[in-house]
Amino acid sequence: METNYRPTKAIVDLSAIDHNIKLLKKRVEGAKLIAVVKADAYGHGVLQIVRQALRSGASMLAVATPDEAIHLRENGVEAELLVMGASPVRFIEVAIKHNINLTAYSMEWLEAAAEELEREVGSLKIHMKFDTGMRRIGFQPEEAEAVFGFVGQHPFSVEGLYTHFATADEAENPLFLKQVKEINTIRKKWRGKDLLFHVSNSAAAILHPELSFDAVRTGISIYGITPSAYVKKEMPFKLQQAMSLETEIVHVKKVKKGETLSYGATYMCEKDEWIATLPIGYADGLIRGLQGQEVLVQGERMPIVGRICMDQCMIRLTERFPVGEKVQLLGSQKGDTILIEDWAEKLGTIPYEIPCILTNRVPKEYTGG
Numbered sequence: 001m002e003t004n005y006r007p008t009k010a011i012v013d014l015s016a017i018d019h020n021i022k023l024l025k026k027r028v029e030g031a032k033l034i035a036v037v038k039a040d041a042y043g044h045g046v047l048q049i050v051r052q053a054l055r056s057g058a059s060m061l062a063v064a065t066p067d068e069a070i071h072l073r074e075n076g077v078e079a080e081l082l083v084m085g086a087s088p089v090r091f092i093e094v095a096i097k098h099n100i101n102l103t104a105y106s107m108e109w110l111e112a113a114a115e116e117l118e119r120e121v122g123s124l125k126i127h128m129k130f131d132t133g134m135r136r137i138g139f140q141p142e143e144a145e146a147v148f149g150f151v152g153q154h155p156f157s158v159e160g161l162y163t164h165f166a167t168a169d170e171a172e173n174p175l176f177l178k179q180v181k182e183i184n185t186i187r188k189k190w191r192g193k194d195l196l197f198h199v200s201n202s203a204a205a206i207l208h209p210e211l212s213f214d215a216v217r218t219g220i221s222i223y224g225i226t227p228s229a230y231v232k233k234e235m236p237f238k239l240q241q242a243m244s245l246e247t248e249i250v251h252v253k254k255v256k257k258g259e260t261l262s263y264g265a266t267y268m269c270e271k272d273e274w275i276a277t278l279p280i281g282y283a284d285g286l287i288r289g290l291q292g293q294e295v296l297v298q299g300e301r302m303p304i305v306g307r308i309c310m311d312q313c314m315i316r317l318t319e320r321f322p323v324g325e326k327v328q329l330l331g332s333q334k335g336d337t338i339l340i341e342d343w344a345e346k347l348g349t350i351p352y353e354i355p356c357i358l359t360n361r362v363p364k365e366y367t368g369g
Helices: 014-027 038-043 046-055 066-074 089-097 107-117 141-152 174-189 202-207 229-234 340-347 353-357
Strands: 009-013 032-036 060-063 081-083 101-104 124-129 156-162 196-200 215-218 243-248 251-255 273-278 294-297 300-305 313-317 326-333 336-338 364-367
Touching: 009 014, 014 032, 014 046, 014 202, 014 215, 014 364, 032 046, 032 196, 038 046, 038 353, 046 060, 046 066, 060 066, 066 081, 066 089, 089 101, 089 107, 089 124, 101 107, 101 156, 107 124, 107 141, 107 156, 124 141, 141 174, 156 174, 174 196, 196 202, 202 215, 202 229, 294 313, 294 336, 340 353
Parallel strands: 009 364, 032 060, 032 215, 060 081, 081 101, 101 124, 124 156, 156 196, 196 215
Antiparallel strands: 009 243, 243 326, 251 273, 273 313, 294 300, 294 326, 300 313, 326 336
């Protein structure tokens, strides 16, 4: 039985994911690629993205929460998997059972985890995260020797060592250089078995391939979105945006000069205008701040006018178009493209946020896989 009756849908091009991962792997020659698929693969649909990422050469997956990790395991994903966020110690038994790497980030967590492991059979796979400047979670650099000594005395299987850069997507920043220096100093203090040393996010992987080391963690870039305008200007290759968003005109009318549209009557027609209604609104992720954002109709740019409603919005046409005419909100149409970065600029935010705000009410279709 058909379940999607609205024409509004997101299209995810898996061949773009393949293209981007292969470009990134070439850029970080010899290093493993850890595909970051947290937040439902940045809103792209995690199971489909995971399968494509692994086909395209990703060696490992990274998520933010224990629940995201379990979702992958319950859906048959067997690849090496790291939870980058904080995991409660009560999750340790499940992590061991499902072969999930957890992030160790504080002495308090390590001590509680060691107590939990006394009641468990088997060792817990961990990656030690050091806070060299991001100030979220992570051991302090001066704790390195104490941390290394502690994990060596308890049933931890130490698999990796990492940090996260705060300013890698900017022009050379003193904090970035400080973080590089500190994590390299910490690494030299480790005397145990070989570890997977990974420090680079997407921006660092693109701009600083010399810091690729054993692996890089690439999230936003595998979806074809550049981490910042500076990275886009400096990067030596072009990514392909994987997600597009489209709908259709469901109603057309001529509105007379001086008449107003939508809630609050914030838009007044300056002349007789053709106005089309689209079946997409802020409950789908087309939030009200996108009023004025352009869409594509037959390759022409036309603005969203009036306040965006929960389920619908209106655009001003250059001429009358028929009901059923395709409208491109993100992606390409007849030689022009609306980028995710365009929405981000309009909203005064970062491109990362845009695919994540599209709600589950918008069905996804996959092509190119």
